[in-house]
Amino acid sequence: MFPRVPHRSSTAGPVRTPTPRGGSSLPENPTSTRALRLGVAGPVGTGKSSLIATLCRELAGELAMAVVTNDIYTDEDARFLRSAGVLDHERIHAVQTGACPHTAIRDDITANLDAVEDLELAFAPLDLVLVESGGDNLTATFSPALVDTQVFCLDVAGGGDVARKGGPGITSADLLVVNKSDLAPFVGVDVGRMVADGEKAREGRPVLALARSDTAAVERLCSWVRGVLADHREGRHTPRDPGPMAPHTHAVDGHEHGHGH
Numbered sequence: 001m002f003p004r005v006p007h008r009s010s011t012a013g014p015v016r017t018p019t020p021r022g023g024s025s026l027p028e029n030p031t032s033t034r035a036l037r038l039g040v041a042g043p044v045g046t047g048k049s050s051l052i053a054t055l056c057r058e059l060a061g062e063l064a065m066a067v068v069t070n071d072i073y074t075d076e077d078a079r080f081l082r083s084a085g086v087l088d089h090e091r092i093h094a095v096q097t098g099a100c101p102h103t104a105i106r107d108d109i110t111a112n113l114d115a116v117e118d119l120e121l122a123f124a125p126l127d128l129v130l131v132e133s134g135g136d137n138l139t140a141t142f143s144p145a146l147v148d149t150q151v152f153c154l155d156v157a158g159g160g161d162v163a164r165k166g167g168p169g170i171t172s173a174d175l176l177v178v179n180k181s182d183l184a185p186f187v188g189v190d191v192g193r194m195v196a197d198g199e200k201a202r203e204g205r206p207v208l209a210l211a212r213s214d215t216a217a218v219e220r221l222c223s224w225v226r227g228v229l230a231d232h233r234e235g236r237h238t239p240r241d242p243g244p245m246a247p248h249t250h251a252v253d254g255h256e257h258g259h260g261h
């Protein structure tokens, strides 16, 4: 896809000179920081790939972007994004985790960090790299060593009570998205209630009700990304760790392995 490059430190350092881009309301990159790395996590099927496709569609005209996807056994999410035609195919890199998705975004981030850094070098200067986690459960969050900021995605069809159930993604991701709000009338969910539950759990951190067909909500999502990117460029953004998942075990090939996290 593109040449492998030596592994570099992932810290936000002066690795590039900014390129002004037409149409962006963002300030130029005064500190020459590397791209903002934005993770999108959440349970299976909540709309992570679609949210990333929407961000690419809306922002690729003003920001230089690339995407890393994670799937356990396939490259299906990368193929979905390539077929959506939202970015050049080479800017979308698939990581096959071969294990539970949180392993690759939190416990051993090497494959993802390599993919992010390869894209940043191959397409320098990039403004924004989106990293999609494989679909996991309510406890999966990104390591702050991999991404600078993270979105946790729920969807209304998963049940109106999910935002109340807590877990580090819901309570502490930088943005909680209550996705597919257009489906709420069909599944008997009160989106306002779900958003209020999320806000209560998050002590003021933002919650956004989103549907890809809702242009006002999509614009709010884009504005949030622009705001975090501006903070990142100005050195005002500090990556936060939403917190580890609970210790648990997985049965693999007849034996179990545990995660202490």
Ligand SMILES: Nc1nc2c(ncn2[C@@H]2O[C@H](COP(=O)(O)OP(=O)(O)OP(=O)(O)O)[C@@H](O)[C@H]2O)c(=O)[nH]1
Pocket (backbone or CB within 6 Å): 043, 044, 045, 046, 047, 048, 049, 050, 051, 077, 134, 135, 136, 179, 180, 181, 182, 183, 210, 211, 212, 213
């Ligand atoms: N109605 C509606 N459907 C949506 C929306 N966003 C995504 N979907 C649908 O929800 C399904 C799952 O969307 P994906 O984007 O593949 O979800 P995902 O979280 O990436 O899925 P995994 O990678 O398998 O975990 C697809 O059928 C999408 O078309 C939305 O805003 N509204």
